[in-house]
Amino acid sequence: MKKSILKTIALFMLIMALCGSSMDTSRAFTARDLGRGSTGDDVIELQARLQYIGFYKGTIDGKFGYGTYWALRNFQDSYGLPTDGIAGANTKKKLTSVSEYNEKFVMDNLAKGNQFTHYGGTPLSAQVKQGGGKTEQAHLPSKYSEQDLKLMANAVYGEARGEPYEGQVAVAAVILNRVEHPDFPNTVGGVIFQPGAFTAVSDGQIWLEPNERAKEAVLDALNGWDPSENSIYYFNPITATSKWIWSRPQVKKIGLHIFCH
Amino acid sequence: MFRRIALYMKKIIFVLSFALVALAVFSYDKAKENDKLALALSGQYAKRMADASEKLDELNIAIEKSLLFNESDGSKKAREDIWRLTSDIRGSIDSLPLDASFSTAWSNYLSRVGSYAKEADRLSNSGDFEKVMSKASKNLQLMSTDWQVATAGLVDGRYSMNEWVERLDAKSSDVDWSQKGNSVKQYTESDFPLTASESDAMKKKDLQNITDPEVSKDEAVSIFKQVFPQVTNDVIGVEKSQPGAPYPFYHIRFASNQTVGYIDITEKGGHVLSYLADRPFGEPAVSFDDIKQRTEEFLEKAGYRDVVFEEARENSNAWHFVYVRVEPLHKAKVFSDVIHIKAAKDTGEIVGLNAAEYIRKEKLEDQPIVKINWKTFFHNGVKVEKEELAYVENEQLKQRLAYFLTVTKEDEKGIGTYQVLVDTETKEVLKTEKLF
Numbered sequence: 042m043k044k045s046i047l048k049t050i051a052l053f054m055l056i057m058a059l060c061g062s063s064m065d066t067s068r069a070f071t072a073r074d075l076g077r078g079s080t081g082d083d084v085i086e087l088q089a090r091l092q093y094i095g096f097y098k099g100t101i102d103g104k105f106g107y108g109t110y111w112a113l114r115n116f117q118d119s120y121g122l123p124t125d126g127i128a129g130a131n132t133k134k135k136l137t138s139v140s141e142y143n144e145k146f147v148m149d150n151l152a153k154g155n156q157f158t159h160y161g162g163t164p165l166s167a168q169v170k171q172g173g174g175k176t177e178q179a180h181l182p183s184k185y186s187e188q189d190l191k192l193m194a195n196a197v198y199g200e201a202r203g204e205p206y207e208g209q210v211a212v213a214a215v216i217l218n219r220v221e222h223p224d225f226p227n228t229v230g231g232v233i234f235q236p237g238a239f240t241a242v243s244d245g246q247i248w249l250e251p252n253e254r255a256k257e258a259v260l261d262a263l264n265g266w267d268p269s270e271n272s273i274y275y276f277n278p279i280t281a282t283s284k285w286i287w288s289r290p291q292v293k294k295i296g297l298h299i300f301c302h
Numbered sequence: 303m304f305r306r307i308a309l310y311m312k313k314i315i316f317v318l319s320f321a322l323v324a325l326a327v328f329s330y331d332k333a334k335e336n337d338k339l340a341l342a343l344s345g346q347y348a349k350r351m352a353d354a355s356e357k358l359d360e361l362n363i364a365i366e367k368s369l370l371f372n373e374s375d376g377s378k379k380a381r382e383d384i385w386r387l388t389s390d391i392r393g394s395i396d397s398l399p400l401d402a403s404f405s406t407a408w409s410n411y412l413s414r415v416g417s418y419a420k421e422a423d424r425l426s427n428s429g430d431f432e433k434v435m436s437k438a439s440k441n442l443q444l445m446s447t448d449w450q451v452a453t454a455g456l457v458d459g460r461y462s463m464n465e466w467v468e469r470l471d472a473k474s475s476d477v478d479w480s481q482k483g484n485s486v487k488q489y490t491e492s493d494f495p496l497t498a499s500e501s502d503a504m505k506k507k508d509l510q511n512i513t514d515p516e517v518s519k520d521e522a523v524s525i526f527k528q529v530f531p532q533v534t535n536d537v538i539g540v541e542k543s544q545p546g547a548p549y550p551f552y553h554i555r556f557a558s559n560q561t562v563g564y565i566d567i568t569e570k571g572g573h574v575l576s577y578l579a580d581r582p583f584g585e586p587a588v589s590f591d592d593i594k595q596r597t598e599e600f601l602e603k604a605g606y607r608d609v610v611f612e613e614a615r616e617n618s619n620a621w622h623f624v625y626v627r628v629e630p631l632h633k634a635k636v637f638s639d640v641i642h643i644k645a646a647k648d649t650g651e652i653v654g655l656n657a658a659e660y661i662r663k664e665k666l667e668d669q670p671i672v673k674i675n676w677k678t679f680f681h682n683g684v685k686v687e688k689e690e691l692a693y694v695e696n697e698q699l700k701q702r703l704a705y706f707l708t709v710t711k712e713d714e715k716g717i718g719t720y721q722v723l724v725d726t727e728t729k730e731v732l733k734t735e736k737l738f
Contacts, residue, residue: 073589073590074589074590074591076590077614078613078614078615078616078621079590079616080615080616080617081616097716098715098716099715099716104738105616106737106738107717107719107737107738108716108717108719108738110719111710111716111717111719112716112717179617179618180615180616180617180622181615182615183735183736183737183738184735205562205580206562206563206578206580207555207563207564207578207580210578223409223410223413223414224406224407224409224410224413225396225406225409226392226393226396231396231397234397235396235397235405236397236398236399236400237399237400237402237467237470238402253618257617257618257619260617260622261578261644261654264615264622264642264644265622265624265640265642265656265659266576266578266642266644266654266656267576267656267658268564268566268576268578270543270547270549270551270566270575270658271507271548283402285401285402285403285480286402289546290544290545290546290547290548291544291545291546291547292543292544292546292547292548293543293544293547293553294541294544299544301544301546302546302548
């Protein structure tokens with residue numbers, strides 16, 4: 042009797058241990074379909090699984106771009122699935138059955154901003170390089186980089202955090218309008234750090250940690266919104282010291298800022 | 303008792319004196335450090351100013367060299383130098399603490415000199431290059447003197463960093479910056495007047511091509527209510543654009559429940575320029591396909607019927623969609639006429655619309671389509687995944703019909719994807735962009 046109880050307990054523990062280890066390596070996807078443009082934790086899982094079986098060679102960043110698209114199509118082609126580049130229910134089921142996903146490893150390294158890969162057959166500990174910087178899970182038009190997003194969010198937060206949302210998008214749009222304008226530097230960094238161009242740079246407020254609202258405002262500007270209507274300058278009439286700025290043709294007032302050409 | 307108090311007092315005085323001395327030492331060190339930083343910075347700035355002066359002389363020599371040759375091939379090297387030097391000097395100017403009007407005027411002039419030299423091959427009359435650049439060379443000499451006068455003080459160490467920054471302020475300046483900026487602006491206008499294409503592009507940007515009748519403030523509000531009926535319970539303010547706006551528009555701000563936002567509508571024709579609504583977003587609850595379908599229904603209802611889906615990007619609270627106008631003759635996508643849509647992931651509601659580019663409506667001309675063999679056009683290993691037609695702006699700001707290709711190239715890093723636009727008539731590659 043005692044022996045059979047012990048056997049049952051041992052069997053139960055073995056089953057639990059197996060469940061525990063499989064939970065660590067085979068997280069289920071969410072129910073939604075994933076395609077080009079998708080972003081999120083399920084895209085991270087998709088990339089990690091595709092990399093595990095050698096189809097995806099890019100960075101695991103949670104952004105479903107062309108690298109993920111071609112990797113997925115090749116996977117679908119290899120496993121006799123319709124090659125549409127969309128991770129639907131059948132594709133995800135097949136992928137889950139032929140790959141593993143160490144969620145903790147992937148998420149920890151993403152949180153720490155480490156450079157890492159998730160190939161099968163190689164110890165995961167040997168696939169990590171410390172550092173590299175955290176990535177934002179934001180999908181940007183291809184001409185802009187994550188650094189642009191970060192710098193602009195800092196600038197918008199430093200310059201206009203008390204302004205309405207529209208005003209924050211407008212400040213971000215002014216930065217982009219300057220990048221496109223022949224009279225200004227042609228990079229986001231060049232425009233923001235042009236001496237004397239932005240008060241937040243001069244007084245160091247650019248280095249404050251931006252909030253989500255400022256990032257969202259920058260994302261809208263990067264995606265094409267321009268509430269400033271093509272303005273290349275703005276100023277606060279209460280605090281502005283330059284006489285010259287008053288000579289610019291004014292377009293619109295948003296919050297405390299006047300936007301001008 | 304008194305002795306005890308005296309002892310305490312002594313201790314307090316000692317601690318206070320010690321703290322005072324420590325503070326004084328700290329402040330002295332800090333001030334010294336700041337002085338050192340200011341000196342290092344002014345040194346850097348002085349170096350850049352001196353470099354720019356030197357490069358201005360080099361630029362002038364390069365222009366003179368380019369004027370020696372009749373054929374554009376002969377002046378190629380000198381023209382490349384002009385382009386490189388103008389870029390370098392612009393880089394220096396952009397990173398220097400100068401008066402805004404002065405530095406923008408300089409940047410503009412230099413970029414025009416550089417672009418003109420770069421594009422000289424395209425000039426129909428080679429005499430034009432000599433005419434324009436001779437004038438530019440003469441003016442650059444005058445400007446170079448102005449530059450040296452304006453930047454003296456920091457270059458020769460006469461001013462500290464603080465004094466220099468104060469000097470930029472018009473009230474306490476010994477240099478009339480705006481006058482100097484204006485003279486450079488005049489040189490730009492006389493040496494490099496806008497080309498017909500540039501002037502057309504500017505007109506388009508300023509919506510001068512819209513000839514529709516004006517709408518009133520009330521009509522603008524009713525257009526808003528018609529396009530976005532769900533948020534128009536409470537219009538909170540309608541303002542007309544400021545007099546300096548190149549195209550007059552109505553700026554309507556609204557608040558509806560927890561949603562706050564704005565819409566800009568042109569006075570001419572009542573076209574929506576842009577709309578953006580801000581509200582707290584809930585958890586994503588609507589699928590991508592449903593959001594896309596709702597977006598397309600919205601576009602249809604709002605009258606944007608000649609656009610097709612081009613791209614989608616998911617962000618934390620919303621999907622950003624790009625729709626592009628299709629020209630009917632060749633079914634070519636017109637990349638200058640796009641509509642941006644922002645749709646919420648929680649409800650699928652349209653929370654943003656930008657049609658400022660779409661309403662400019664490019665004027666398109668038909669052009670011959672020459673067949674191109676992509677196997678010989680591209681290197682081995684490059685695969686054309688998709689071939690479409692599109693209208694795209696070339697460097698001279700003219701709309702050209704182009705093959706719009708999505709190509710891939712595989713290497714050890716994976717599969718690289720590129721967008722390539724090739725002129726259908728001249729086979730010129732108008733644009734190549736790496737897609738991520």
